[in-house]
Amino acid sequence: MSASLDVRDLRKQFAIGRPAVDGVSFHVPAGEIVVLLGPSGCGKTTTLRCIAGLEHPTAGRVSIGGRVVSAPAEGVHVPPRSRNIGMVFQSYAVWPHMTVKQNVAYPLRHRRVPRAEIERKTAEVLELVGLAQYTDRSVVSLSGGQMQRVALARSLVYQPQLLLLDEPLSNLDAQLRLRLRDDLRRIIKQTGVTAVYVTHDQAEAVVLGDRIGVMRDGKLLQMSSADEIYNRPADLFVAKFTGASNLLAGRVLARNGEFGIVDAGGQRLTALMPATVEAGEGVKIAVRPENIRIGNDATTGADNRFTARVAALRYQGTQTVYELAALGGRLEALELGTRARHAIGSDVDVLLPPALCWAYPAREEAALD
Numbered sequence: 205m206s207a208s209l210d211v212r213d214l215r216k217q218f219a220i221g222r223p224a225v226d227g228v229s230f231h232v233p234a235g236e237i238v239v240l241l242g243p244s245g246c247g248k249t250t251t252l253r254c255i256a257g258l259e260h261p262t263a264g265r266v267s268i269g270g271r272v273v274s275a276p277a278e279g280v281h282v283p284p285r286s287r288n289i290g291m292v293f294q295s296y297a298v299w300p301h302m303t304v305k306q307n308v309a310y311p312l313r314h315r316r317v318p319r320a321e322i323e324r325k326t327a328e329v330l331e332l333v334g335l336a337q338y339t340d341r342s343v344v345s346l347s348g349g350q351m352q353r354v355a356l357a358r359s360l361v362y363q364p365q366l367l368l369l370d371e372p373l374s375n376l377d378a379q380l381r382l383r384l385r386d387d388l389r390r391i392i393k394q395t396g397v398t399a400v401y402v403t404h405d406q407a408e409a410v411v412l413g414d415r416i417g418v419m420r421d422g423k424l425l426q427m428s429s430a431d432e433i434y435n436r437p438a439d440l441f442v443a444k445f446t447g448a449s450n451l452l453a454g455r456v457l458a459r460n461g462e463f464g465i466v467d468a469g470g471q472r473l474t475a476l477m478p479a480t481v482e483a484g485e486g487v488k489i490a491v492r493p494e495n496i497r498i499g500n501d502a503t504t505g506a507d508n509r510f511t512a513r514v515a516a517l518r519y520q521g522t523q524t525v526y527e528l529a530a531l532g533g534r535l536e537a538l539e540l541g542t543r544a545r546h547a548i549g550s551d552v553d554v555l556l557p558p559a560l561c562w563a564y565p566a567r568e569e570a571a572l573d
């Protein structure tokens with residue numbers, strides 16, 4: 205049976221440096237896949253290792269299926285082997301001297317499961333991960349992607365209540381990575397196991413996760429659906445990390461509900477902003493290049509329309525990136541299609557849809573690098 209996971213105020217302080225995990229809380233209902241996404245060193249692996257029991261948290265509480273498994277304040281630390289967890293790591297942790305089947309059957313033999321049941325469960329899980337025809341092969345004859353499928357099968361075969369995956373695709377070459385990425389979600393969902401998946405790759409996070417948690421410096425900044433992360437990023441870091449590469453400096457002239465009017469390089473822009481941002485405050489507006497409409501596409505909408513000159517362009521075959529001279533700086537806009545429709549030096553209509561312009565206090569930018 206898959207179980208819920210609850211992480212409360214989790215902290216991990218190693219002997220040196222700032223806390224690797226610094227007050228992380230989240231809940232994963234049974235059967236959900238949560239992805240922890242963030243740059244290298246932000247504390248993803250440490251969080252996962254605390255959930256697994258491989259790391260002793262400094263403070264906080266981890267519960268699996270309602271059972272407290274780590275709570276240093278109460279002296280609780282259930283060892284990893286008693287947590288009924290499956291784990292898949294970046295390195296292919298397979299036993300090279302065994303066949304595919306022997307690798308996958310190992311956890312069941314270790315648990316003294318009857319032979320007939322081992323046969324049945326091993327065959328089932330190998331079918332599930334797409335290795336049915338490789339059963340008796342030596343694992344060393346397999347590709348990296350197939351070895352990772354063996355590792356996955358081995359961690360699923362005993363039906364753990366929770367599956368933890370730490371960047372399982374990062375050692376694979378690009379093509380295998382895409383194939384296994386798309387397969388992984390289907391496989392995990394088919395078993396119904398609750399999963400926490402760690403990655404620094406946004407695309408993986410979006411494809412795999414029911415929800416995504418963005419981490420930075422040991423903190424969980426936002427945990428929500430991909431749709432919300434991409435359309436309502438909670439802060440400037442989340443916006444930038446997920447690809448909102450245009451940052452426009454401005455000052456708030458007036459508030460209007462969840463929107464506000466900003467003076468950006470002499471142009472008035474309407475943008476979404478947190479309730480705490482006040483008139484007079486300096487802000488940075490984050491805009492994704494693919495959310496900017498140019499040319500004929502810029503004709504709808506009343507707010508946030510202006511004309512800009514094409515200063516440069518990068519034609520990329522199936523899309524073109526335009527550098528527009530606008531708002532006292534440069535604005536990058538992306539246009540899909542195999543033809544660059546606007547020439548360098550021409551003036552184009554530009555529309556920044558207000559709901560896709562997100563203003564944050566300018567001071568957040570200073571904390572980014």
Ligand SMILES: Nc1ncnc2c1ncn2[C@@H]1O[C@H](COP(=O)(O)OP(=O)(O)O)[C@@H](O)[C@H]1O
Binds near residue numbers: 219242246248251
């Ligand atoms: N065993 C350890 N001892 C000391 N510092 C560690 C240890 N493991 C991780 N760290 C530090 O904790 C921080 C978070 O690391 P980690 O959880 O591995 O990040 P991520 O998986 O997001 O790349 C980093 O600054 C890292 O150097």
Ligand SMILES: [Mg+2]
Binds near residue numbers: 248249250
């Ligand atoms: Mg890591």
